[in-house]
Structure formats: structure tokens, C-alpha cells
Amino acid sequence: MIRAILIALTIAGTAASAETLRLAATTSFNNSGLSDVLLPAIAQDTGLDVQLLVVGTGQAIRLGQSGDVDAILVHSKSAELAFVAAGYGSHRREIMYNDFVVIGPSGDPAQVRAATSAIEALQSIASAQATFVSRGDDSGTHRKEMALWTAADHEPADFAAWYREVGAGMGASLNSASAMNAYILADRASWLNFGNKGDLSLLFAGDPALFNQYSYLPVNPERHAHVKAQAAQALENWLVSPRAERIINGYEIGGEALFVFNARP
Amino acid sequence: MVSQDLYAQLHGVVVKRRGKAVLGPLDLDLLGGGFTIVLGPNGAGKTTLLKVLHGVDRLTSGSVSWTVPAKTVRQGQAYVFQRPIMLRRSVRANLAYPLQLLGLPKAEISARVAHWAARIGLSAELDVPAPRLSGGEQQKLALARALIRRPDTVFLDEPCSNLDGRSTREIEEILRDASAAGARIIMSTHDLGQARRLADRVLFLNKGQLEEQGPADRFFAAPKSPGAIAFLNGDIIE
Amino acid sequence: MSEIWAGMAEAFLLIWSLDADLIDITLRSLQVSLSALVIASALALPLGTWLAIRRFRHRRLVIATMNALMGLPPVVVGLIVYLFLSRTGPFGVLGLLFTPAAMIIAQVIIITPLIASITHQAMRELWSDYHDLLISLNTTHGQRIATLIWDGRRALMTAALAGFGRAIGEVGAIMIVGGNIDHVTRVLTTAIALETGKGDFALALGLGFVLIALSLCVNLAIHTLSRTEREGRW
Numbered sequence: 001m002i003r004a005i006l007i008a009l010t011i012a013g014t015a016a017s018a019e020t021l022r023l024a025a026t027t028s029f030n031n032s033g034l035s036d037v038l039l040p041a042i043a044q045d046t047g048l049d050v051q052l053l054v055v056g057t058g059q060a061i062r063l064g065q066s067g068d069v070d071a072i073l074v075h076s077k078s079a080e081l082a083f084v085a086a087g088y089g090s091h092r093r094e095i096m097y098n099d100f101v102v103i104g105p106s107g108d109p110a111q112v113r114a115a116t117s118a119i120e121a122l123q124s125i126a127s128a129q130a131t132f133v134s135r136g137d138d139s140g141t142h143r144k145e146m147a148l149w150t151a152a153d154h155e156p157a158d159f160a161a162w163y164r165e166v167g168a169g170m171g172a173s174l175n176s177a178s179a180m181n182a183y184i185l186a187d188r189a190s191w192l193n194f195g196n197k198g199d200l201s202l203l204f205a206g207d208p209a210l211f212n213q214y215s216y217l218p219v220n221p222e223r224h225a226h227v228k229a230q231a232a233q234a235l236e237n238w239l240v241s242p243r244a245e246r247i248i249n250g251y252e253i254g255g256e257a258l259f260v261f262n263a264r265p
Numbered sequence: 266m267v268s269q270d271l272y273a274q275l276h277g278v279v280v281k282r283r284g285k286a287v288l289g290p291l292d293l294d295l296l297g298g299g300f301t302i303v304l305g306p307n308g309a310g311k312t313t314l315l316k317v318l319h320g321v322d323r324l325t326s327g328s329v330s331w332t333v334p335a336k337t338v339r340q341g342q343a344y345v346f347q348r349p350i351m352l353r354r355s356v357r358a359n360l361a362y363p364l365q366l367l368g369l370p371k372a373e374i375s376a377r378v379a380h381w382a383a384r385i386g387l388s389a390e391l392d393v394p395a396p397r398l399s400g401g402e403q404q405k406l407a408l409a410r411a412l413i414r415r416p417d418t419v420f421l422d423e424p425c426s427n428l429d430g431r432s433t434r435e436i437e438e439i440l441r442d443a444s445a446a447g448a449r450i451i452m453s454t455h456d457l458g459q460a461r462r463l464a465d466r467v468l469f470l471n472k473g474q475l476e477e478q479g480p481a482d483r484f485f486a487a488p489k490s491p492g493a494i495a496f497l498n499g500d501i502i503e
Numbered sequence: 504m505s506e507i508w509a510g511m512a513e514a515f516l517l518i519w520s521l522d523a524d525l526i527d528i529t530l531r532s533l534q535v536s537l538s539a540l541v542i543a544s545a546l547a548l549p550l551g552t553w554l555a556i557r558r559f560r561h562r563r564l565v566i567a568t569m570n571a572l573m574g575l576p577p578v579v580v581g582l583i584v585y586l587f588l589s590r591t592g593p594f595g596v597l598g599l600l601f602t603p604a605a606m607i608i609a610q611v612i613i614i615t616p617l618i619a620s621i622t623h624q625a626m627r628e629l630w631s632d633y634h635d636l637l638i639s640l641n642t643t644h645g646q647r648i649a650t651l652i653w654d655g656r657r658a659l660m661t662a663a664l665a666g667f668g669r670a671i672g673e674v675g676a677i678m679i680v681g682g683n684i685d686h687v688t689r690v691l692t693t694a695i696a697l698e699t700g701k702g703d704f705a706l707a708l709g710l711g712f713v714l715i716a717l718s719l720c721v722n723l724a725i726h727t728l729s730r731t732e733r734e735g736r737w
């Protein structure tokens with residue numbers, strides 16, 4: 001019994017030592033490896049201990065709605081606007097962007113390499129009925145994928161068995177694609193940082209339609225009085241600072257920059 | 266030396282199990298002292314009678330009373346079961362257990378444990394786990410554990426029915442010593458030879474009824490009830 | 504296949520060099536599961552013993568319920584605890600979600616029925632052995648419980664170890680209520696899930712080996728304890 005109390009006190013104690021902030025961020029943000037670089041810098045400059053919950057955009061939004069986190073960092077503009085409009089978030093601040101890429105087997109049975117646009121690439125996959133892995137988890141990546149299918153005049157609900165919804169984060173979905181040697185839409189950062197590529201390679205990129213904007217949304221303190229609004233503001237100030245700009249623009253994997261800082265002061 | 270006073274009284278005692286009467290209606294004046302042997306065929310109710318006298322069986326009707334208050338009656342009693350119940354501990358711990366319950370000082374406990382271990386010939390096995398002893402050794406241990414508290418009454422439920430001749434003899438010797446020291450022995454058996462050897466008084470039970478009772482020599486010489494006659498004759502009683 | 508060998512090699516290196524992340528995660532795993540074990544045992548051991556020796560009206564129902572609760576899917580427990588601890592839930596004000604405390608709570612709920620059930624079985628068997636003797640010796644209620652617990656201590660420890668084994672290997676519930684936050688609520692199982700998802704097999708395998716080693720120790724301890732029980736030693 002005494003031991004339990006001591007352990008509980010230790011846990012409580014460690015939590016209280018530095019100012020902590022809970023941030024829900026997407027799996028693609030974490031899998032890119034950028035968070036591993038940003039968080040220590042944030043702690044150093046602001047003294048904030050950012051506790052990162054790595055979830056899909058859908059769950060991040062729900063966490064923000066229920067006030068279980070202090071701020072969210074997601075990449076789904078329509079969901080973000082709705083979040084602010086409904087009063088859950090105080091405002092929306094654009095921070096950086098990266099792009100999505102189409103990954104697939106190096107043999108490229110659907111001839112995605114030859115496509116001239118993202119929509120054309122997806123149409124080729126659908127006509128060839130080549131195996132395609134979808135995030136299927138209501139994340140920013142998943143919503144982008146759905147938007148592209150719609151623009152390509154396709155209804156994913158009608159797809160046959162070649163279309164596989166795995167309901168998982170970016171890394172896990174890439175794992176599945178690698179195992180099935182399938183096509184998949186991924187963010188470039190996660191792809192470059194992914195360790196199990198197998199026979200997959202990058203087949204299509206560069207279309208502006210694959211643009212992927214990340215935004216920071218603090219949870220509205222008027223909705224949830226307990227959120228750490230000041231700390232959330234401090235983090236926001238840091239994320240739009242020149243230091244953040246240097247780190248984000250300078251973050252590379254294999255010599256390739258992944259993110260482009262585009263915050264306005 | 267052997268007291269003849271009244272120790273317990275049973276009035277109209279009936280014990281039913283699942284609707285069937287296993288004992289009674291039964292009246293008994295139990296006179297203390299020496300060896301009282303409860304004799305009878307299997308299923309006669311001997312175990313039940315012992316448990317009623319020990320105060321652990323619930324009566325369906327009737328009453329039992331002792332010369333000491335009912336709540337404290339078990340303090341002066343000890344009970345040895347047909348199959349010895351061993352604590353999953355060493356021989357030493359088994360012997361010490363009843364004394365620890367009483368809160369006796371450690372020195373006293375050690376002394377009594379050593380004495381009784383020697384008495385039952387297990388001095389060399391004090392640290393052996395009791396469950397590993399042979400049947401005879403376990404029963405001797407159970408008896409020693411019962412006597413270590415110096416009870417005034419000892420109940421034994423067919424204690425030698427699963428033992429060989431040697432163990433039986435050793436147990437009977439210990440019981441005789443205990444009786445000589447003043448303990449009241451109330452023991453059930455269906456071994457006629459043992460009954461003849463030990464009994465001062467006999468209670469003959471048959472089909473839950475106390476068919477006959479009396480001094481041992483009179484009972485064995487001239488049994489009166491048909492059940493007792495048949496039993497002593499060696500007939501099977503159904 | 505070669506990737507797995509490469510992963511294993513790196514894993515051994517991490518363990519050998521006592522990698523800081525590995526140590527941090529392992530210690531937290533032990534902290535969470537041991538805390539859950541202590542609390543669950545404090546609840547389950549007396550409950551199981553008491554159920555074994557007391558007769559009361561709804562006893563059978565309570566025992567049946569306790570045994571059924573062992574089959575609670577851990578991930579569902581996690582979901583329910585999450586809903587209770589979320590800010591929108593009844594205990595939201597405590598701010599326990601995504602902390603080790605939440606993980607301990609979920610694990611306590613999961614392993615208490617298991618420990619109580621094993622305890623109850625062992626104590627019931629022991630009580631039926633000792634019943635006549637302890638009543639004959641005029642023991643008090645407290646003396647009976649003390650005797651049963653002491654003589655049944657090996658079985659009780661087996662129950663506790665079984666609970667610990669269940670807790671240390673659990674991943675669904677603590678992922679949900681803990682959030683797998685780096686340096687805060689990341690433990691062996693959730694870290695393995697994360698690293699595997701990232702395709703980083705080296706660290707995942709290293710963590711896996713530690714977890715396997717812990718599990719093996721627990722099961723060996725159980726095995727040794729039940730053997731000494733059967734042989735009547737100690």
C-alpha cells in the first residue's frame with residue numbers, strides 16, 4: 001500500500017516539474033521525424049514540455065472538441081474551418097506545408113509514372129484495378145485521397161476488392177502497402193522516413209492538387225476553461241518564429257527538404 | 266482418579282441431513298472419565314454424535330448442554346478426525362499451531378513441541394512438511410497436536426481405521442497415558458478388539474439410535490439389545 | 504528475412520549498450536504494471552479469500568460475476584475508462600486522461616477479476632481442507648484468514664504473478680487511455696506497436712526481447728512456485 005502511494009506521488013511529481021502542454025498532432029507529422037527535432041528546440045527556447053499525442057486528424061479534432069488537449073496540429077482545411085466556426089478552436093494559423101506523393105510497386109502495372117496529373121494517376125489505378133491501400137481512418141491524408149477520387153469521378157464505396165481500407169496511421173498503412181506491393185497515397189515526409197519500403201518506390205509527385213497545408217489550432221478557452229491558453233499561445237508564437245522557420249525549412253531526409261514553412265507573422 | 270461426574274447431557278437430540286434423520290431422537294447422560302467408546306456399524310451416527318458433543322454440528326431439534334458454558338466448551342476439548350487434517354507446514358509448525366492460537370510464550374511452546382515430538386517418535390522429522398508423512402505418522406501427529414493443549418476431553422473419530430497394527434498400538438499407548446493423566450477420552454470405533462482393549466464404558470449406536478449403554482465388561486459379557494448382540498456376534502447389520 | 508536478422512542484431516546492440524530510450528520505456532512499463540499489481544492485489548486478495556470462507560445469500564452470483572469479468576476484453580475496458588476520464592466525461596475534472604495514472608486505473612480494472620478468481624479458487628480448496636480443524640480449534644475469524652493466507656501464500660503469489668503477466672503484456676487499453684505519449688505514457692507494448700508501424704524493427708525487436716524476458720521470468724516464477732507447492736517444500 002505504501003509503495004503504491006510513493007509511486008503515485010512520483011508520477012504526480014514528475015508531471016508538475018515543467019510547464020506541460022498537450023498537443024494532438026497527426027501521424028504524418030510524427031512519422032516524418034520532424035517532431036523529434038522540433039520538440040527539444042521548443043523545450044529549450046520556451047521551457048514548454050510538449051506532450052505529443054499522435055493520432056489521425058479525425059481523432060485530433062475530437063480531442064480538441066472535448067478539451068482533452070490544449071491545441072491541435074492537423075492538415076485538413078475544411079475540418080479546421082468547421083472546428084473554428086463551431087467555437088471549438090479560437091483561430092487557425094497556417095504553419096507549413098508538404099506534399100502528398102503516389103507510391104507504388106516499381107513494376108508500375110497501372111503506369112502511374114506516365115500520368116500528367118494526380119487525378120489521372122488515380123484514374124489509371126482504378127482502370128487497372130491495381131491493388132490500392134487507403135488510410136481509411138478519417139485522417140487528413142484520407143480526406144485528401146477521398147477528395148481526389150471525387151474529382152476523378154469515382155466513388156470509393158463502389159470499388160471492388162483491389163481497394164483496401166486498412167483504418168490505420170501512415171506508417172502502418174505503408175507497412176501494409178509494402179506487404180501487399182500496392183499503390184498508396186502518402187505524404188512525402190512519412191515516405192522518406194519510412195523504414196520498410198520493400199519493392200515500393202515514388203511514382204508520381206508535383207501536382208499542386210497534392211498540396212498539404214499544416215495548421216495550428218489552439219483549443220478555445222471559452223469552451224474549455226481548463227486548457228492552457230497561455231502556453232498554447234507561447235507555442236504558436238514559437239511555431240511562426242524565424243527559429244522555427246530555420247528548423248522546418250532545414251529539415252531533410254537523404255538530402256531532400258520535406259516541409260516548407262509558410263506561416264505569416 | 267477417574268471421575269464419574271456428569272459431563273454432558275443430550276435431550277431429545279435429532280440431527281437431520283437432507284431431510285433424513287442420521288441421529289436421534291436421542292437422550293444421553295454422559296458421565297465423565299476414562300475411556301468411553303462409541304461402538305456401532307458404519308452409518309450408525311457415531312461421527313455425528315461426536316460432533317454434537319464437540320459442539321460443531323447443528324441440531325435439528327433437542328438440546329445439548331455441558332457442565333461448562335456452551336460458548337467455551339471447545340476450549341477444553343480436542344478432536345482427532347478419522348483422516349488426519351494436516352496444516353501445510355512442518356511437523357514443528359503443526360504442533361506449535363494450537364499453542365500459538367492461545368498466545369503462549371515461545372519458550373513454553375518450544376518445550377511442549379519438543380516433548381511431544383519425542384513422544385510420537387518424530388524428533389528427527391520436525392522440519393519435514395507434515396503432508397509428506399505417512400498415514401500413521403500423520404495420525405500420531407494429529408493426536409499430539411490435540412493433546413499438546415492439555416485438554417480435559419479428547420474426541421477421536423475412528424482414529425485407527427486406516428492404520429497398521431504398529432501405529433494403532435502406539436496411538437492406544439498415548440491415549441492410555443493421557444487418560445491416566447486425567448483426560449476424558451471419547452472415541453468411536455467399529456473395531457471390536459480395540460473396543461474391548463480400551464473401553465471403560467460403551468455407547469452402542471445403531472441406525473442413529475442409542476440402543477445400549479453401560480460399563481464395558483457388562484456390555485461385552487451380556488449385551489441386551491438385538492443390534493448389539495448381532496454386532497458382537499460378527500453379523501452384518503443392515 | 505535479412506531485414507529481421509539486421510533488426511535483431513541492432514536490437515541486441517541496444518540492449519547491450521543500455522540505450523536510454525529502452526531503459527526509460529522499460530522502467531515506465533514496470534512502474535505502471537507494478538502499481539496496478541499492488542492496487543489490484545490489495546483489492547482482489549482479501550475479496551477472493553473472503554468469498555471463499557463466508558456464506559451469504561448472493562454468494563454464487565458474486566462468484567459467477569467475478570469469473571465472467573475475467574473475460575472482459577481489455578480494449579473495451581480502455582474505451583470505457585477513456586470515456587469516463589475524458590473532459591466531457593464524469594471524471595474529466597480530474598485531468599487523468601493521457602497520464603500513467605489512467606493506464607494504472609485501466610490495468611487495475613482488467614487484472615483484479617483475474618487475481619480475485621485465482622485467489623478464490625485456491626482459498627476455497629484450502630478452506631475445505633482446513634475447515635473442520637480450524638473450527639475445532641476454536642479459531643477466531645481473523646485467525647482463520649491469517650492461517651489461510653499464510654498457508655496459501657504460494658497460490659496467492661501465483662495469482663498476483665498471473666495478474667502482472669496480464670498487465671505487462673497489455674496494449675489495447677493503455678494505448679487508448681495513455682495516448683502513447685513519448686516520455687510520458689509510452690511503455691513497452693505501445694512502443695512496440697508504434698515502432699512496428701513506423702517500420703523501425705530494430706527498436707521494436709529490442710523492446711520485444713525485453714518484454715519476452717519479463718514474461719518468461721514471470722512464468723518461470725509461477726512454475727517454480729507451483730512446483731514447490733506440490734512437493735510440499737517451503
